[in-house]
Amino acid sequence: MALILALESSCDDSAAALVTSDRQILAQAVVGQNDAHRPFGGVVPEIAARAHVEILPGLVRQVLHDADVSVGDVDAIAATAGPGLIGGVMVGLLAGKGLALASGKPLVAVNHLEGHALSPRLVDRALDFPYLLLLASGGHCQLLEVRGVGDYRRLATTIDDAAGEAFDKAAKLLDLGYPGGPAIEALAKDGDPNAVALPRPLVGSGEPHFSFAGLKGAVQRAVQAGTHRPEDIAASFQQAVVDCFVDRTRIALEKSDAPSLVVAGGVAANASVRDALRQLAERNGRRFSVPPGWLCTDNAAMIGWAGAERFAAGLIDGLDAPARARWPLDPDGEKVRGAGVKA
Ligand code: KG4
Ligand code: ZN
Helix, strand or coil, rough: EEEEEECCCCEEEEEEEEEEECCCEEEEEEEEHHHHHHHCCCCCCHHHHHHHHHHHHHHHHHHHHCCCCCCCCCCCEEEECCCCCHHHHHHHHHHHHHHHHHHCCCCCEEEHHHHHHHHHCCCCCCCCCCCEEEEECCCCCEEEEEECCEEEEEEEEEECCHHHHHHHHHHCCCCCCCCCHHHHHHHHHHCCCCCCCCCCCCCCCCCCEEEEEHHHHHHHHHHCCCCCCCHHHHHHHHHHHHHHHHHHHHHHHHHCCCEEEEEEHHHHHHHHHHHHHHHHHHHHHCCEEEHHHHCCCCCCCCHHHHHHHHHHHCCCCCCCCCCCCCCCCCCCCCCCCCCCCCC
16 A cells, blocks of 8 residues: 655645555545636736745645545655646646655655546545546546546647636626536526527537637626526526537547546536536446545546556656647647637
8 A cells, every 4th residue: 555645736726635555535625716817808928937936845844634645654655747828837746756855765856737637546446447527626627538547648628718717708798707617506506507598619510529719708698698698697607618528529439438427627517517417428438536626626636546546557647747738638639729828
Protein backbone atom coordinates (compact mmCIF):
# COMPACT_ATOMS: atom_id res chain seq x y z
CA MET A 1 0.00 0.00 0.00
CA ALA A 2 1.44 3.38 -1.05
CA LEU A 3 0.59 6.72 0.58
CA ILE A 4 0.54 9.79 -1.67
CA LEU A 5 0.58 13.45 -0.60
CA ALA A 6 -1.05 15.48 -3.36
CA LEU A 7 -1.27 19.16 -4.32
CA GLU A 8 -3.61 20.88 -6.77
CA SER A 9 -3.33 24.52 -7.91
CA SER A 10 -4.11 24.65 -11.64
CA CYS A 11 -7.02 27.09 -11.49
CA ASP A 12 -8.77 28.84 -8.59
CA ASP A 13 -8.92 26.00 -6.06
CA SER A 14 -6.02 25.34 -3.72
CA ALA A 15 -6.11 21.75 -2.50
CA ALA A 16 -4.11 19.10 -0.68
CA ALA A 17 -4.91 15.46 0.06
CA LEU A 18 -3.48 12.22 1.42
CA VAL A 19 -4.61 9.23 -0.66
CA THR A 20 -3.62 5.57 -0.51
CA SER A 21 -3.23 3.13 -3.37
CA ASP A 22 -6.03 1.07 -1.82
CA ARG A 23 -8.49 3.92 -2.37
CA GLN A 24 -8.59 5.54 1.05
CA ILE A 25 -8.65 9.30 1.37
CA LEU A 26 -6.96 9.83 4.73
CA ALA A 27 -7.48 13.60 4.61
CA GLN A 28 -8.26 16.30 2.10
CA ALA A 29 -8.80 20.03 2.06
CA VAL A 30 -9.93 22.43 -0.66
CA VAL A 31 -9.99 26.20 -0.40
CA GLY A 32 -11.74 27.98 -3.26
CA GLN A 33 -11.01 31.56 -4.16
CA ASN A 34 -14.47 32.54 -5.38
CA ASP A 35 -14.65 35.67 -3.25
CA ALA A 36 -11.34 36.94 -4.60
CA HIS A 37 -12.40 36.47 -8.25
CA ARG A 38 -16.12 37.29 -8.03
CA PRO A 39 -15.75 41.06 -8.57
CA PHE A 40 -14.10 40.27 -11.94
CA GLY A 41 -16.71 37.74 -13.10
CA GLY A 42 -14.05 35.10 -13.75
CA VAL A 43 -10.68 33.82 -12.59
CA VAL A 44 -7.85 36.38 -12.65
CA PRO A 45 -4.64 34.33 -13.14
CA GLU A 46 -2.36 36.63 -11.17
CA ILE A 47 -4.72 36.74 -8.19
CA ALA A 48 -5.06 32.94 -8.29
CA ALA A 49 -1.29 32.36 -8.31
CA ARG A 50 -0.73 34.70 -5.38
CA ALA A 51 -3.54 33.06 -3.41
CA HIS A 52 -2.01 29.59 -3.92
CA VAL A 53 1.26 30.92 -2.45
CA GLU A 54 -0.61 31.93 0.68
CA ILE A 55 -3.02 29.00 1.02
CA LEU A 56 -1.23 25.80 -0.07
CA PRO A 57 1.37 25.41 2.73
CA GLY A 58 -1.34 25.62 5.38
CA LEU A 59 -3.37 22.95 3.58
CA VAL A 60 -0.38 20.59 3.50
CA ARG A 61 0.10 21.06 7.22
CA GLN A 62 -3.64 20.55 7.79
CA VAL A 63 -3.97 17.24 5.91
CA LEU A 64 -0.84 15.84 7.57
CA HIS A 65 -2.27 16.84 10.94
CA ASP A 66 -5.76 15.47 10.18
CA ALA A 67 -4.36 12.10 9.08
CA ASP A 68 -1.75 12.12 11.85
CA VAL A 69 1.12 11.36 9.48
CA SER A 70 4.39 13.13 8.68
CA VAL A 71 5.96 13.78 5.29
CA GLY A 72 8.40 11.00 6.13
CA ASP A 73 5.51 8.49 6.13
CA VAL A 74 4.44 9.18 2.54
CA ASP A 75 5.73 7.19 -0.44
CA ALA A 76 5.50 9.94 -3.06
CA ILE A 77 4.53 13.56 -3.58
CA ALA A 78 2.05 14.17 -6.42
CA ALA A 79 1.55 17.68 -7.77
CA THR A 80 -0.43 19.02 -10.70
CA ALA A 81 2.09 20.05 -13.37
CA GLY A 82 -0.49 21.33 -15.91
CA PRO A 83 -2.50 22.11 -17.88
CA GLY A 84 -3.89 25.24 -16.32
CA LEU A 85 -3.10 28.81 -15.41
CA ILE A 86 0.67 28.69 -15.50
CA GLY A 87 1.33 30.88 -12.44
CA GLY A 88 -0.75 28.65 -10.20
CA VAL A 89 0.65 25.47 -11.72
CA MET A 90 4.18 26.71 -10.99
CA VAL A 91 3.30 27.48 -7.36
CA GLY A 92 1.88 24.01 -6.67
CA LEU A 93 4.47 22.10 -8.65
CA LEU A 94 7.33 23.91 -6.95
CA ALA A 95 5.74 23.33 -3.54
CA GLY A 96 5.61 19.62 -4.43
CA LYS A 97 9.22 19.67 -5.53
CA GLY A 98 10.23 21.35 -2.27
CA LEU A 99 8.46 18.64 -0.27
CA ALA A 100 10.04 15.91 -2.42
CA LEU A 101 13.49 17.44 -2.10
CA ALA A 102 13.26 17.90 1.65
CA SER A 103 11.83 14.43 2.33
CA GLY A 104 13.77 12.47 -0.26
CA LYS A 105 10.49 11.06 -1.62
CA PRO A 106 9.84 10.76 -5.37
CA LEU A 107 7.80 13.32 -7.27
CA VAL A 108 4.88 12.39 -9.51
CA ALA A 109 4.04 15.26 -11.88
CA VAL A 110 0.34 14.78 -12.60
CA ASN A 111 -1.62 15.98 -15.61
CA HIS A 112 -4.73 17.66 -14.16
CA LEU A 113 -6.83 16.09 -16.93
CA GLU A 114 -5.56 12.65 -15.97
CA GLY A 115 -6.66 13.51 -12.42
CA HIS A 116 -10.20 14.08 -13.69
CA ALA A 117 -9.99 11.09 -16.05
CA LEU A 118 -8.96 8.56 -13.40
CA SER A 119 -11.03 10.07 -10.55
CA PRO A 120 -13.99 7.66 -11.01
CA ARG A 121 -11.68 4.72 -10.25
CA LEU A 122 -10.95 6.18 -6.80
CA VAL A 123 -14.55 5.53 -5.73
CA ASP A 124 -15.62 2.80 -8.20
CA ARG A 125 -13.23 -0.12 -7.74
CA ALA A 126 -15.06 -2.17 -10.37
CA LEU A 127 -14.38 0.40 -13.10
CA ASP A 128 -11.80 -1.22 -15.35
CA PHE A 129 -10.03 0.06 -18.46
CA PRO A 130 -11.02 0.83 -21.14
CA TYR A 131 -13.87 3.30 -20.66
CA LEU A 132 -15.33 6.11 -22.72
CA LEU A 133 -14.97 9.40 -20.84
CA LEU A 134 -16.84 12.65 -21.28
CA LEU A 135 -14.49 15.13 -19.60
CA ALA A 136 -16.34 18.42 -19.13
CA SER A 137 -14.69 21.12 -17.04
CA GLY A 138 -14.10 24.84 -17.07
CA GLY A 139 -11.21 24.51 -19.49
CA HIS A 140 -12.00 21.35 -21.47
CA CYS A 141 -14.74 19.41 -23.18
CA GLN A 142 -13.50 16.16 -24.65
CA LEU A 143 -14.51 12.61 -25.36
CA LEU A 144 -11.67 10.22 -24.65
CA GLU A 145 -11.19 6.50 -24.63
CA VAL A 146 -9.30 5.83 -21.41
CA ARG A 147 -7.27 2.70 -22.17
CA GLY A 148 -4.99 2.72 -19.15
CA VAL A 149 -2.82 4.97 -17.03
CA GLY A 150 -1.18 7.44 -19.41
CA ASP A 151 -2.94 5.83 -22.39
CA TYR A 152 -5.67 7.96 -23.97
CA ARG A 153 -7.33 8.20 -27.37
CA ARG A 154 -9.15 11.46 -27.97
CA LEU A 155 -12.28 11.06 -30.05
CA ALA A 156 -13.51 14.64 -29.86
CA THR A 157 -12.95 18.05 -28.38
CA THR A 158 -14.57 21.47 -28.47
CA ILE A 159 -13.92 23.70 -31.44
CA ASP A 160 -14.44 26.82 -29.32
CA ASP A 161 -15.54 27.11 -25.67
CA ALA A 162 -15.45 24.43 -22.96
CA ALA A 163 -18.78 23.38 -21.45
CA GLY A 164 -18.01 24.83 -18.02
CA GLU A 165 -16.90 28.04 -19.68
CA ALA A 166 -20.29 28.19 -21.41
CA PHE A 167 -22.04 27.78 -18.03
CA ASP A 168 -19.86 30.55 -16.59
CA LYS A 169 -20.53 32.91 -19.51
CA ALA A 170 -24.28 32.25 -19.46
CA ALA A 171 -24.28 32.91 -15.72
CA LYS A 172 -22.42 36.16 -16.24
CA LEU A 173 -25.04 37.24 -18.81
CA LEU A 174 -27.75 36.44 -16.26
CA ASP A 175 -25.84 38.30 -13.55
CA LEU A 176 -25.52 35.15 -11.43
CA GLY A 177 -21.84 35.64 -10.57
CA TYR A 178 -18.97 33.17 -10.62
CA PRO A 179 -18.70 30.17 -10.80
CA GLY A 180 -21.70 29.90 -13.07
CA GLY A 181 -22.41 26.17 -13.17
CA PRO A 182 -23.90 25.71 -9.71
CA ALA A 183 -25.81 29.03 -10.01
CA ILE A 184 -27.37 28.08 -13.36
CA GLU A 185 -28.28 24.63 -12.03
CA ALA A 186 -30.00 26.13 -8.97
CA LEU A 187 -31.92 28.72 -11.01
CA ALA A 188 -32.88 26.16 -13.67
CA LYS A 189 -34.83 24.15 -11.08
CA ASP A 190 -37.59 26.78 -11.25
CA GLY A 191 -37.51 27.18 -15.02
CA ASP A 192 -39.00 25.57 -18.11
CA PRO A 193 -36.31 23.89 -20.26
CA ASN A 194 -38.49 24.33 -23.36
CA ALA A 195 -39.35 28.01 -22.83
CA VAL A 196 -36.50 29.54 -24.85
CA ALA A 197 -35.50 28.22 -28.29
CA LEU A 198 -31.71 27.84 -28.17
CA PRO A 199 -29.41 26.15 -30.72
CA ARG A 200 -27.73 22.75 -30.24
CA PRO A 201 -24.43 23.42 -32.05
CA LEU A 202 -23.01 20.46 -34.04
CA VAL A 203 -25.85 18.14 -33.04
CA GLY A 204 -26.33 15.63 -35.82
CA SER A 205 -22.79 15.91 -37.20
CA GLY A 206 -20.91 12.66 -37.78
CA GLU A 207 -17.84 13.50 -35.70
CA PRO A 208 -18.54 13.89 -31.98
CA HIS A 209 -16.98 17.34 -31.52
CA PHE A 210 -18.51 20.11 -29.40
CA SER A 211 -19.19 23.81 -29.89
CA PHE A 212 -20.68 26.18 -27.33
CA ALA A 213 -19.83 29.69 -28.54
CA GLY A 214 -23.04 30.03 -30.58
CA LEU A 215 -25.09 28.97 -27.58
CA LYS A 216 -23.60 31.81 -25.57
CA GLY A 217 -24.57 34.28 -28.30
CA ALA A 218 -28.13 32.95 -28.31
CA VAL A 219 -28.35 33.30 -24.51
CA GLN A 220 -27.10 36.86 -24.84
CA ARG A 221 -29.88 37.66 -27.33
CA ALA A 222 -32.49 36.01 -25.11
CA VAL A 223 -31.33 38.07 -22.12
CA GLN A 224 -31.30 41.29 -24.13
CA ALA A 225 -34.79 40.63 -25.54
CA GLY A 226 -36.03 40.98 -21.96
CA THR A 227 -39.07 38.81 -22.65
CA HIS A 228 -37.99 35.64 -20.82
CA ARG A 229 -37.76 34.83 -17.15
CA PRO A 230 -34.14 34.23 -16.03
CA GLU A 231 -35.24 30.84 -14.66
CA ASP A 232 -36.46 29.83 -18.11
CA ILE A 233 -33.27 31.00 -19.81
CA ALA A 234 -31.18 29.06 -17.27
CA ALA A 235 -33.26 25.90 -17.68
CA SER A 236 -33.29 26.15 -21.49
CA PHE A 237 -29.55 26.75 -21.60
CA GLN A 238 -28.84 23.79 -19.33
CA GLN A 239 -31.10 21.59 -21.45
CA ALA A 240 -29.27 22.67 -24.62
CA VAL A 241 -25.90 21.70 -23.11
CA VAL A 242 -27.33 18.36 -21.94
CA ASP A 243 -28.75 17.68 -25.42
CA CYS A 244 -25.35 18.42 -26.98
CA PHE A 245 -23.64 16.10 -24.49
CA VAL A 246 -26.09 13.26 -25.16
CA ASP A 247 -25.95 13.56 -28.96
CA ARG A 248 -22.16 13.94 -29.15
CA THR A 249 -21.51 11.14 -26.66
CA ARG A 250 -23.92 8.87 -28.56
CA ILE A 251 -21.78 9.34 -31.68
CA ALA A 252 -18.63 8.61 -29.67
CA LEU A 253 -20.21 5.41 -28.31
CA GLU A 254 -20.62 4.26 -31.92
CA LYS A 255 -16.86 4.68 -32.32
CA SER A 256 -15.80 2.88 -29.13
CA ASP A 257 -16.31 -0.67 -27.84
CA ALA A 258 -15.45 0.39 -24.28
CA PRO A 259 -17.89 -1.36 -21.93
CA SER A 260 -18.33 1.66 -19.63
CA LEU A 261 -19.33 5.28 -20.02
CA VAL A 262 -17.92 7.74 -17.51
CA VAL A 263 -18.46 11.47 -17.03
CA ALA A 264 -16.04 13.59 -14.99
CA GLY A 265 -14.85 17.19 -14.54
CA GLY A 266 -16.64 20.09 -12.87
CA VAL A 267 -19.69 20.04 -15.16
CA ALA A 268 -20.31 16.39 -14.20
CA ALA A 269 -21.39 17.74 -10.80
CA ASN A 270 -24.61 18.83 -12.57
CA ALA A 271 -27.54 16.50 -11.78
CA SER A 272 -29.21 16.93 -15.19
CA VAL A 273 -25.94 16.07 -16.93
CA ARG A 274 -25.44 13.00 -14.74
CA ASP A 275 -29.00 11.75 -15.25
CA ALA A 276 -28.96 12.22 -19.01
CA LEU A 277 -25.63 10.45 -19.46
CA ARG A 278 -26.72 7.62 -17.17
CA GLN A 279 -29.79 7.09 -19.35
CA LEU A 280 -27.68 7.21 -22.50
CA ALA A 281 -25.38 4.51 -21.08
CA GLU A 282 -28.38 2.34 -20.21
CA ARG A 283 -29.87 2.72 -23.69
CA ASN A 284 -26.56 1.65 -25.19
CA GLY A 285 -25.91 -1.27 -22.87
CA ARG A 286 -22.88 0.33 -21.22
CA ARG A 287 -22.01 0.42 -17.56
CA PHE A 288 -22.19 3.98 -16.16
CA SER A 289 -19.93 5.62 -13.61
CA VAL A 290 -19.74 9.18 -12.33
CA PRO A 291 -17.81 10.39 -9.28
CA PRO A 292 -19.64 12.21 -6.47
CA GLY A 293 -19.93 15.97 -7.05
CA TRP A 294 -17.07 16.91 -4.71
CA LEU A 295 -14.76 14.67 -6.76
CA CYS A 296 -15.93 16.19 -10.07
CA THR A 297 -14.92 19.76 -9.28
CA ASP A 298 -11.25 20.48 -8.70
CA ASN A 299 -9.73 18.74 -5.70
CA ALA A 300 -6.45 17.12 -4.67
CA ALA A 301 -7.86 13.65 -3.95
CA MET A 302 -8.07 13.01 -7.71
CA ILE A 303 -4.47 14.21 -8.11
CA GLY A 304 -3.43 11.87 -5.29
CA TRP A 305 -5.27 8.97 -6.93
CA ALA A 306 -3.73 9.67 -10.37
CA GLY A 307 -0.41 9.93 -8.52
CA ALA A 308 -1.04 6.55 -6.87
CA GLU A 309 -1.90 4.95 -10.22
CA ARG A 310 1.21 6.41 -11.86
CA PHE A 311 3.44 5.53 -8.88
CA ALA A 312 2.19 1.92 -9.02
CA ALA A 313 3.11 1.86 -12.71
CA GLY A 314 6.63 3.10 -11.94
CA LEU A 315 5.95 6.49 -13.52
CA ILE A 316 7.87 8.97 -11.36
CA ASP A 317 9.35 12.28 -12.46
CA GLY A 318 12.57 14.19 -11.92
CA LEU A 319 12.79 17.44 -10.01
CA ASP A 320 13.22 19.14 -13.39
CA ALA A 321 9.64 18.23 -14.42
CA PRO A 322 8.22 21.18 -16.39
CA ALA A 323 5.09 23.21 -15.57
CA ARG A 324 2.85 23.19 -18.64
CA ALA A 325 0.05 25.60 -19.55
CA ARG A 326 -1.03 23.13 -22.25
CA TRP A 327 -0.69 19.38 -21.92
CA PRO A 328 -2.99 17.18 -24.02
CA LEU A 329 -3.77 13.69 -22.75
CA ASP A 330 -3.53 12.40 -26.31
CA PRO A 331 -0.65 14.26 -27.97
CA ASP A 332 -1.33 12.35 -31.20
CA GLY A 333 -4.98 13.41 -31.23
CA GLU A 334 -6.18 14.92 -34.48
CA LYS A 335 -5.84 18.71 -34.49
CA VAL A 336 -9.23 20.43 -34.55
CA ARG A 337 -9.55 24.01 -35.68
CA GLY A 338 -9.88 26.37 -32.72
CA ALA A 339 -9.61 23.56 -30.18
CA GLY A 340 -7.39 23.29 -27.15
CA VAL A 341 -6.34 26.92 -27.11
CA LYS A 342 -7.43 27.38 -23.54
CA ALA A 343 -5.89 25.47 -20.70
O1 KG4 B 1 -13.13 20.71 -13.14
P1 KG4 B 1 -13.34 22.08 -12.63
O2 KG4 B 1 -13.60 22.28 -11.16
O3 KG4 B 1 -12.16 23.03 -13.00
C1 KG4 B 1 -11.47 22.92 -14.22
O4 KG4 B 1 -10.60 22.04 -14.34
O5 KG4 B 1 -11.85 23.70 -15.13
O6 KG4 B 1 -14.56 22.68 -13.46
C2 KG4 B 1 -15.03 23.96 -13.19
C3 KG4 B 1 -16.21 24.22 -14.11
C4 KG4 B 1 -16.72 25.65 -14.01
O7 KG4 B 1 -16.89 26.16 -15.32
C5 KG4 B 1 -18.05 25.49 -13.30
O8 KG4 B 1 -19.00 26.48 -13.67
C6 KG4 B 1 -18.47 24.12 -13.75
O9 KG4 B 1 -17.29 23.35 -13.78
N1 KG4 B 1 -19.42 23.52 -12.81
C7 KG4 B 1 -20.69 23.20 -13.13
C8 KG4 B 1 -21.31 22.75 -11.94
N2 KG4 B 1 -20.37 22.80 -10.94
C9 KG4 B 1 -19.23 23.27 -11.50
N3 KG4 B 1 -21.36 23.27 -14.30
C10 KG4 B 1 -22.65 22.89 -14.31
N4 KG4 B 1 -23.31 22.47 -13.21
C11 KG4 B 1 -22.68 22.38 -12.01
N5 KG4 B 1 -23.34 21.97 -10.92
ZN1 ZN C 1 -10.40 20.58 -13.33
